[in-house]
Amino acid sequence: MWLGPMFLVVSSDADNATVILKTTLHKTLVHKFGKIIIGQGSIFAPVDIWRRRRKILVPSFAPRYVKQFIAVFEAQDKILVEKFKSHVGKGNFSCWNDVSNYTLDSVCETVFGMNVELQRQLDNPFFSAIEELMKTTAPRIFQPWFYSDAIYKLSPVFRRQANLKKIIYGFIEDLICKKKEQIRVGGNEEKTDNPAHNTKLNFKTFIELMIENSKDDAYTLAELQEEAVVLLVAANDTSAVGICNTILMLSQHTDIQERVYKEMKEVIGDSNNPLTLNDLLKLKYTKAVINESLRFYPPVPFIIRSCKEDLTLPSGITYPEGTDIVINIWGMHHNPQYWGEDVNVFNPDRFMTEQIPKAFMPFSYGVRNCIGQQYAMLSLTTTLVSLLRKYRFIPATNFKYDKNNPIRLSFDLMLKNVERYPLQIEDRDKI
Template sequence: MFTQCLIVVVVILLVLVRWKPNKFVKLHEKLGNDFMYFPIIGNAFSFAGNNEDRMTTLIKATLQCYKREHNAISLWLGPMFIVILSSTDLAYVVLKSALNKNFIHKFAKDLTGNGTVFASAHIWHRRRKILVPSFAPRYVKQFIAVFEAQNKTLVENFKSHVGKGNFACWDAVYSYALDSVCETMFGMNVDLQRQPDHPFFKAFDEFVRNGVSRIFQPWYYSDSFYKLMPVFRRQEQMKKIIHAFLDDIICTKKKQIEEKGGNESETKNPRNTKLNFKTFLELMIENSKDDAYTLEELREETIVQLVAASDTTAAWICTTLLLFCKHTDVQERVYREIIDVIGDSNNPLTSKDLLKLKYTRAVINESLRLYPPVPFINRYCTEDLELPSGITLPKGTNAVINIWGIQHNPLYWGEDANVFNPDRFMSKQIPKAFIPFSYGIRNCIGRQYGMLSLTTVLVSLLRQYRFTPATGFTFDENNPLRLSFDLISKHIDRYPIQIEYRKLRDINEVAK
């Protein structure tokens, strides 16, 4: 049976490769790439290996883009024609005009279904209208209290690593991000920070990693063939754990809302305190009342928010901590700003306080520029799309917007583009080539949420700790971080740092 399926897949690929549309062939002759090409699989061999190898290859693709006239290259993954764009002008046109995410949606759908981030355009339109009001500033800023409460657990978890040498901080920060998302989503503290071996935590992480690997392996593009593989059975096991965990929470929360007549402020969370904000789940239910979400749709949107908010926020926080270790002068300047603007009191943080931290925000932006958590995004052209450089992307093209390449491109950032320099963002105007949250009407709606989460974390951690480089671990512009492409970019060694306590005399010196 397996042999027969393999033969069928090979035959299909041979037919598709043999009959490549001439419009793709012509554009490929104009753009091309420097990777090895093989019959049937195209350039896929260059993306073989683990997820770190794939990230390395994608960065090599970026360097190839810089050398070409259009700041773009084209390649074949089996029968799939892909154009990688590393120019701001080209990216803006594609992001404004092409709203579908074809092949990424195919593989993401295994977990997220028709969740907003990866959904086809016609589904995305309806759900985006429901989600946008949920991310209004008046709601998001109320989550600062949740972030602060979860920060206390994170600060406590870091305490056991003070003065103990190298500490890989990814798991601690990732569980913080998941806890924060779950509480803002459901109003329930699932307390993953105190349960590092929670089945959901492990299943979620593994499912995402395995899902990304499929993107670069054309022999897994056929669902019939993929379902015969052990990895598919493993993915199904992980999906059952994820769905069971979320369905239980969603049903429990819906029941609470119904029992309280929709008055969320009367519901208590596990800390035995009344919630003074509307959760994302409640807002989704409320905003979809004219076209009510089903349980499946609520689960899909919940999973998307977990993927979009937890992984990206955690990578963002961890990367910034690593940069603090490398650039201790920047770390101390941020700390001084926090003390100067907010002080060292235990008074609750406010959005007004956080907005005053201008240099801290510049540091966060520069961290995002150098190491964007989502370095590449995909768009599918449903019609011919003419670009400013003079090339036309034919209908059926998979365009990859190279956020990594645009944000490292010397054309926009100068010859020191690979250097960490937060002062780039001290002016009021954000550079056009800064697009970590994408661009256009299908951009990321969680920007403010992520900024508030990260800023409150930095305030809480820097008030208590100083971060120093891990022993034996160095990186700079000529020796960048080793990253793995797991849907988002993550450090291969899970972000090693060392932690010290801040002394009272530090605060007194700043006060002088």
């Protein structure tokens, strides 16, 4: 297909996609548009910059660190559960804002070690700026007349994005400076305006880990800002979209929801003890439900790579140097060749086998895949446990989805439900 002056080859073949994603690491022209948000952050960075930063970032996502964040997720989940309480038995409501504020709070705490309490604020400029910046960035991909930076910088949307970026980077710079000062004086204590919330942290934050891991090749403040924005935008949106999609599908498939709840009761019981990694890993069916949700509605529907040399695929086709390739994750996730004729049926049991089709790529594939996938899965699982212990989700009035009436989606760098995830909730204890 053509996007203005750009010629793109689209691949929905899993064998070809694995080869492309393992061997072709360069991002294409389209990805430069994301730099408005994250500069040279590792998602869209050129390969030479990406290699150095990836080397520093990977140790920060080691399982021994990520599992410590379960306590953060669970603490923030308690606030989310309380927020949902106001919607019990009151008809349709959109769960997007509540869930997105929860994920932002969780990410801010795990990245900076600070509870910014976005969930308790009715209107936060930081959250609003991220939402608007994502929405205004995506359309440029499909507007070739704005591919020229010189032309784009004359547009009102560019000037608006510059203001939004100032809000986001100002917020993050303030948190980084506070964290650096904590590290300088040898403390690791979360300070808030409420003395009751001032607690000694029992984990190392991502910022601390990045500073430690880069000590021989230290990150500059600008680099820390860019990678912090990557973590905030990527971790927040991926987790929030994943949680909302899963909740929405559970509301539409109450039999599956009850099976998840039954598994949680069998594994965790009625205990109010803190969740552990061991508990979460035992929730096999819950993980299958999350995977099926990610297959059905992958947050990132496509990935684009650029060939810097000729590439011969298993099919025998050769992409010449300079070819831009779209890896169609949505296409692979909905291809009956890999998933069977019931590909458009929400069926978590397809993930209960040992063999998961190679066409399953919600977090990309290869060395340039998403390094935060374990983080996202733990956030999703912890949140589902916390919510399903307390509530039952049921379909919103006049919003029944099935294979003949699919959910309407919009693209603003992530795929999101146009209606912002409407559903209803009931209190389990009163049913």
